[in-house]
Amino acid sequence: MNVESKIKTLTEQLNHYAHAYYTLDNPIVEDAEYDRLYRELVALETENPNLVRADSPTHRTGDVVLSGFKKYTHDYQLYSLQDAFSKEELEAFDTRVRKEIPDPEYICELKIDGLSLSLVYVNGVLETAATRGDGSIGEDITEQVKRIKDVPLVLSEPIDIVVRGEAYLPRRNFQKLNLEREEEGLPSFANPRNAAAGTLRQLDTKVVAKRGLATFLYQEASPATNDTQEEVLEYFEKLGLVVNDQRAFATDITEIWNFIEKVAALRDALPYDIDGVVIKVNQLAQQDVLGFTVKFPKWAIAYKFPAELAET
Ligand SMILES: NC(=O)c1cnc(N)c2cc(Br)sc12
Numbered sequence: 001m002n003v004e005s006k007i008k009t010l011t012e013q014l015n016h017y018a019h020a021y022y023t024l025d026n027p028i029v030e031d032a033e034y035d036r037l038y039r040e041l042v043a044l045e046t047e048n049p050n051l052v053r054a055d056s057p058t059h060r061t062g063d064v065v066l067s068g069f070k071k072y073t074h075d076y077q078l079y080s081l082q083d084a085f086s087k088e089e090l091e092a093f094d095t096r097v098r099k100e101i102p103d104p105e106y107i108c109e110l111k112i113d114g115l116s117l118s119l120v121y122v123n124g125v126l127e128t129a130a131t132r133g134d135g136s137i138g139e140d141i142t143e144q145v146k147r148i149k150d151v152p153l154v155l156s157e158p159i160d161i162v163v164r165g166e167a168y169l170p171r172r173n174f175q176k177l178n179l180e181r182e183e184e185g186l187p188s189f190a191n192p193r194n195a196a197a198g199t200l201r202q203l204d205t206k207v208v209a210k211r212g213l214a215t216f217l218y219q220e221a222s223p224a225t226n227d228t229q230e231e232v233l234e235y236f237e238k239l240g241l242v243v244n245d246q247r248a249f250a251t252d253i254t255e256i257w258n259f260i261e262k263v264a265a266l267r268d269a270l271p272y273d274i275d276g277v278v279i280k281v282n283q284l285a286q287q288d289v290l291g292f293t294v295k296f297p298k299w300a301i302a303y304k305f306p307a308e309l310a311e312t
Contacts, residue, residue, distance in 0.1 A: 003044060003047075003048055003051060006044060007044050007051050007056075008053065010037055010041040011041065011053050011056050014034065014037055014038060014041060014057045015055055015057060015154075016028075017029050017037075018034075018057060019152070019240060021149075022149040022150040022214075023150045023152075023240065023242050038057065041056070041057070041058065042058055045058060054125045054153065054154055055125075055152075055153045056153075057153075059146055059153055060147055060149060060153070060209065061147075062205075063204070063205065063206045064143050064205045065203055065204045065205070066143060068203070069141070069201075069203075070139070070140040071140070072128060072133075072137065072139060072140040073136065074118060074130065074133075074135070074136055074137070074221075075120075075162060075221075075222070076118075076162055077135050077136060078118060078132045078133075078138075078221070079135060079292065079295075079297055080135070080295065080296060081278060081296060081300055081301060081302040082293075082295075082296040082300075082301050082302070083276075083302050083303075083304050084301050084302065084303045085303075087257055089301075090256060090257070090279070090301065091253050093279070093301045094253050094256075096298065097281060097299065100289055101281060101289065103251070104251070104281050104282075104283075104286065105250075105281070106250040106251070106255075106256060106279050106280065106281060107228075107229045107230055107247060107248075107249055107250075107279075107280050108247060108249070108250055108277055108279050108280075109244060109246070109277070109278045109280070110216075110244050110246050110247075110263060110270075110277060110278070111274055111275055111276035111277055111303075111304075112166040112168055112216050112218075112244065112273075112274055113168065113191075113192070113193050113272075113274055113275040114166040114167050114168030114169070114192070114196050114216075114272075114273075115131065115132075115166065115167045115193070115196050115197050115200055116164065116166060117129055117131060117141070117145065117165060117166065117167050117215070118130050118131075118132070118138065118162060118163070118221060119145070119151065119162070119163050119164075119217070119241075121155055121159065121162075121163070122160050123159070123160065124155040124158035124159055125153070125154050125155075126142070126151070126152070126153050126154070127142075128142050129141050129142045129145030129146075129151070141200050143205050144199075144200050144202065144205055144208045145167070145200075147205050147206075147208040147209035147213075148208070148213045148215055149209075149212075149214075150214050150215055150242045151215055151241075151242075152240035152241060154240075155239040155240055155241075156238060156239050156240050157238075157239060159239075160222070161222050161225075162220075162222040163217050163219065163220055163221060163222075163241060164218065164219040164220075164221050165215050165216050165218050165219070165241075165242075166215065166216050166218070167196055167200060167213050167214070168192060168193070168196050168213065168214060168216070168272050168273065169192040169193075169196040169199065169211065169214075169272075170214055170271050170272050171192060171270075171271055171272060172271065173212040173213075174189070174191075174192040176212075177189065177195055177211055191273065192272070193273065195211075199211045199213055200213070214242070214272070215241075215242050216242055216243060217236050217241040217242060217243060218233070218243070219232070220232045220235075220236075226284065227283065228282045228283055229280050229281075229282050229284065230247075230249075230282055232284075233247070246263065250279070256277075256279055256303075260277050260303055263277055264305060267305065274305075275304060275305060275307075276302050276303050276304040276305050277302070277303045278300060278301075278302050279300065279301050279302075279303065280299060280300040281299040281300070286299065287299040
């Protein structure tokens with residue numbers, strides 16, 4: 001096997017193992033075996049820098065210390081969601097929707113308490129990752145996001161797509177981080193969201209790699225290639241993006257409220273923080289019919305849980 005084929009095989013093998021470990025949470029090799037193959041790849045890439053592939057896992061390490069954050073103008077506006085704090089507000093939302101969509105089907109998803117991020121893939125390769133900013137202009141955090149191990153550097157298909165999601169710090173990594181900071185005499189982070197935000201603002205990317213951020217992707221920002229939000233989420237998983245597995249369908253407020261109560265009961269047992277449930281009209285064509293107000297999409301609403309007691 002020539003060097004180029006060897007590098008291709010090693011890269012694919014390591015990415016397959018990393019996808020199983022970080023995205024599917026289902027390790028299929030021992031760490032020692034992964035490390036042995038990784039060292040073999042680093043050696044071959046060092047001898048043949050011109051053969052390093054865009055999807056090489058070695059892009060996720062290496063100590064890049066940036067001097068600051070470049071601004072990034074989003075091609076697609078990142079909107080916010082209107083909030084609801086009661087069942088009555090959800091009923092008002094449903095009434096407004098029914099004025100234009102007589103019998104809507106809703107999809108309900110968890111509202112992840114992290115940091116919004118936009119991922120721009122060109123020909124299937126991660127080109128830019130950026131924060132939401134004011135919705136139009138964010139900050140380029142590409143090098144930082146490359147250190148989030150469940151973010152694919154290359155999708156399973158060579159497509160151009162802009163996806164939106166949330167970067168978050170799993171609770172176990174949050175507790176581990178605060179223990180380390182306590183031992184170093186540093187102030188602890190108040191909650192996983194602040195820790196995630198602080199981590200993505202690190203200019204030393206080695207720090208990002210160490211902290212163990214993760215993602216959930218939930219929105220196709222570029223023109224839709226699917227008919228429903230459910231199909232978007234299934235498509236994202238096929239591409240190699242991480243999608244949250246908790247979701248439900250509803251045709252009325254009673255079913256929506258049942259899901260909200262189910263999520264409220266399992267919230268504390270989740271390995272990540274959530275601050276509510278997002279309810280969306282599932283048919284993308286119906287989302288287009290409803291459109292946007294000046295600030296929010298008219299086809300979605302975020303039910304917010306009462307604030308949890310401060311993280312202990
Ligand atoms: N599932 C979703 O759509 C979702 C989850 N978590 C979030 N923090 C947000 C924010 C917007 Br805006 S949508 C959304």
